[in-house]
Structure formats: structure tokens, C-alpha cells
Amino acid sequence: MGGGVVGVTTAYQLLKDGHQVTVLDRQLPAIGGASYGNAGLIASGHAIAWGSPKALKIWFNSLFHQDPVFRMKFQTDPQFLRWGLKFLAQCTHSRAKINSLAKHRISVYSQKILTETAADTGVQYEQKTTGLLYLYRNPEMLAGGSEHVSLLQEVGQELEIVGKERALEIIPELADSQDEIAGGVFSPNDESGDSRIFTEQLMEVCRLMGGTFESGVSIEKLDASGTEIKRVVTNRGVFSADRYVLSLGAWSPLLAQKSLGVRLSVYPVKGYSITIPVEKGHTPPRIGGLHEEDLLGFSPMGDHFRVSSVSEFCGYDLGHTPEDFEHILKTAKKLFPNAGNYDKVEFWSGLRPMTPEGTPILGTGRHSNLFYNTGHGHLGWTMSCGTARITADLIAGKTPEISIEKMGVR
Numbered sequence: 001m002g003g004g005v006v007g008v009t010t011a012y013q014l015l016k017d018g019h020q021v022t023v024l025d026r027q028l029p030a031i032g033g034a035s036y037g038n039a040g041l042i043a044s045g046h047a048i049a050w051g052s053p054k055a056l057k058i059w060f061n062s063l064f065h066q067d068p069v070f071r072m073k074f075q076t077d078p079q080f081l082r083w084g085l086k087f088l089a090q091c092t093h094s095r096a097k098i099n100s101l102a103k104h105r106i107s108v109y110s111q112k113i114l115t116e117t118a119a120d121t122g123v124q125y126e127q128k129t130t131g132l133l134y135l136y137r138n139p140e141m142l143a144g145g146s147e148h149v150s151l152l153q154e155v156g157q158e159l160e161i162v163g164k165e166r167a168l169e170i171i172p173e174l175a176d177s178q179d180e181i182a183g184g185v186f187s188p189n190d191e192s193g194d195s196r197i198f199t200e201q202l203m204e205v206c207r208l209m210g211g212t213f214e215s216g217v218s219i220e221k222l223d224a225s226g227t228e229i230k231r232v233v234t235n236r237g238v239f240s241a242d243r244y245v246l247s248l249g250a251w252s253p254l255l256a257q258k259s260l261g262v263r264l265s266v267y268p269v270k271g272y273s274i275t276i277p278v279e280k281g282h283t284p285p286r287i288g289g290l291h292e293e294d295l296l297g298f299s300p301m302g303d304h305f306r307v308s309s310v311s312e313f314c315g316y317d318l319g320h321t322p323e324d325f326e327h328i329l330k331t332a333k334k335l336f337p338n339a340g341n342y343d344k345v346e347f348w349s350g351l352r353p354m355t356p357e358g359t360p361i362l363g364t365g366r367h368s369n370l371f372y373n374t375g376h377g378h379l380g381w382t383m384s385c386g387t388a389r390i391t392a393d394l395i396a397g398k399t400p401e402i403s404i405e406k407m408g409v410r
């Protein structure tokens, strides 16, 4: 269930294992959710938990001050309140460390499976495998970020703290905006690519392997009997299988609660992106990265350049207005004035399926034939191939290659 990058990578791994697979989505795969317009970063070097003592301050301040990047509308919705309380419990130094290391473990594993998938299938998705640069404007913030750097370095992530000169060497296209940069952290093994193109291409590979994709199928309900799911009820009839995988991204908790009374700790965190056509004479940055203070993710994607930002807690509202993009447009133009044609921008918003811990929900719960693979948050593109393999291993009754401790149904 779900034809985003998580659903389609899972389908691929299951087909590889010899299963018959049908993927259901209310839209065409890769179109209906967060996998369409994300920043494109495969960012193991930035697998840092959102929940931290610093996040607590940001949350508190956002209740009283308008922040262009972190926007919170306080809500009385029980899904938000439950999630919020659990998130607050993750905002300690020790929880931040545990969660970051777990996210990092999955991200690194996932990158390995992504590399294998790309090599085995030949999918091309505007991939760039020459690293990402995490930029800072403020030298004190850069110094503050070194705590994360040493945490990930200790578990083998190659990271280099760089000054302005070296940052400009890595991305010379920043030359016109050097006043915006104090330096950064270079992560040479990180990557980027367009997750929509990847998902669409992998879907075609899956079709050749015998997979079936049903689009325009809106899943309304799961019917269970005892500890077994019996069928999926949709607007286009009923589908049944031996095993089911729930990968509806931010919408997973809605179906789980409505059909099964299972409360998943996943909340939609809205983000926005712009996609800028790259035409003759344009000079987008040669690699992707993040501008930390503006929380601006950017990736060159061949004939287009993607920039995204903003974390907004506003429920399932996917609407947007021109004001929502003011910050992204202003900052993108300041950093990369010649990256593309800013007069022909495509505007998009999507929902990150966030868990309070930042790690996805994997494995089975009360129902022995329902496998969860959801809640990948702001790193779902990064973690998708790995959690797909883990899910296929669990379905095969095998122990996954890496520990998924504390990533069960919650």
C-alpha cells in the first residue's frame, strides 16, 4: 500500500525475492506524496535527530514569534497532541544521541542498498555521488555543529569541517554569495538525486520483473479477522494477499487508526520546494547540500535545480500561497543567483511522515501479516532502499542485516 519511494523500493526487493507484488496508490506512483518534490539529498552525513534540547527552544519560540522556516499552528487535534508529547520526550541530549545514531545506521545501510539497486537495474535519476556540503553563515553556529560532526565521525562517517575558502573550492558557484558563508561541513560520501525519477524508473523495472501497479485506487479500509488482515477495501474493489505492507507515508496513521485502531506515532510535517529549470548559461551548484541557518536543502538535478525548506505543523493541509515560498525564493536567489530560470519555477508542498524519534516504523504489530514500513520523516529518500530490504527480510523470516531495535510499531 503506497507508491512513494518507500512502497516502490519495497516492491522491488520483494520481487527480487520471488514474490508476486501489487502496489496500490490513489495516484500514479511517485506523484501523490513526499517523494515527488523533496530536496533530493541522500544525507547519511546529516542523519541528525530533530528532537534535541535546541529543538525544544525552537518549538517554544515559534509559539510566540513568526519564523519563516519553522512554523507551528498549535492544534487540539489528538494526533498532534499525542505526537507532540512524545516528541518533547525525545528532546534530551541522551535521546538525541541515540536517535541520531539509529538514523545514521539506517541511512548508511540504505545508501549501500541504493548503490546496489542502481548498479543492478541501471536506473538513472540525476544522481550525483560526489558529496554534499552543509553550509553555515555564522561561525559560532558552525562551531556548534561540530558536536554532531564528532558524533557521526565516531561511527565512521567521513566529515570535514571547512572554512570559506575550501567551501568555495567545493562549490565554486557560491562565489557571488560568499558573504552568506562562514564555512561548512563537507560530507564526501553523501549523494543526491531526484527521488521522483528514481521511483518512476524503479517502477518500470518492477513491471519488467512481473510487478503490478494499480493507480487511482484509494484505500479506504483494511479488514482484519483476529490477528490477520484479510483484505484491502478500495474505491476500485477489494484486493487480498498473503501479506500486506503499509507505506502510505504521512497518511499511514489515518488508515491504521481508522481500520485497526492502531495509533501510529507519525505526524505530517509540511515542507515546500521550488524546482527551477536550468537553461543554457545557468550555473547551478555542482553538488547539493544544505544551508543550515535557513534550513535550505538544494540539489542540482540535471535540467532542473531543486531547493526546499520550511517545517510546518498544520495537519494534512497541502495548499500553498505565494507567501509560503518567499523565504525559499529569496534565499535561493541570494545563494545561487544564476542557478536557473527563476521566472519559470514549479512550486510544490509535501508532507514529511515524521515519527517523534525520527526513525521509521518497521516490522509487524498486532496483525501477523501486516508489515509496517513508514514514518521516514525528513530522510525518507535516504532511508528508503534500506528499509525496503529490511522489510523484505522480515517477510522472508530472516534477520535484517542491521539492528532495528526500538523501531517497531509505536
Ligand SMILES: Cc1cc2nc3c(=O)[nH]c(=O)nc-3n(C[C@H](O)[C@H](O)[C@H](O)COP(=O)(O)OP(=O)(O)OC[C@H]3O[C@@H](n4cnc5c(N)ncnc54)[C@H](O)[C@@H]3O)c2cc1C
Pocket (backbone or CB within 6 Å): 001, 002, 003, 004, 005, 006, 007, 024, 025, 026, 027, 028, 029, 030, 031, 032, 033, 034, 035, 036, 037, 038, 039, 040, 041, 042, 043, 217, 218, 219, 220, 247, 248, 249, 250, 251, 252, 255, 269, 270, 271, 272, 273, 297, 308, 309, 349, 350, 351, 352, 353, 374, 375, 376, 377, 378, 379, 380, 381, 382, 383
Ligand atoms: C520539502 C521536503 C523535503 C525533503 N527532503 C528530503 C531529502 O532531501 N532527503 C530525504 O531523504 N528525504 C527528504 N524528504 C522526506 C522524503 O521525501 C519522505 O520521507 C519520503 O518521500 C516518504 O516516502 P513514502 O513513500 O513513505 O511516502 P510518500 O512519498 O508520501 O508516498 C505515500 C503514497 O501513499 C499514497 N496514499 C496515501 N494515502 C492513500 C490512500 N488512502 N489510498 C491510496 N494511496 C494513498 C500517496 O498517494 C503517496 O503516493 C523531504 C520531504 C519534504 C516534504
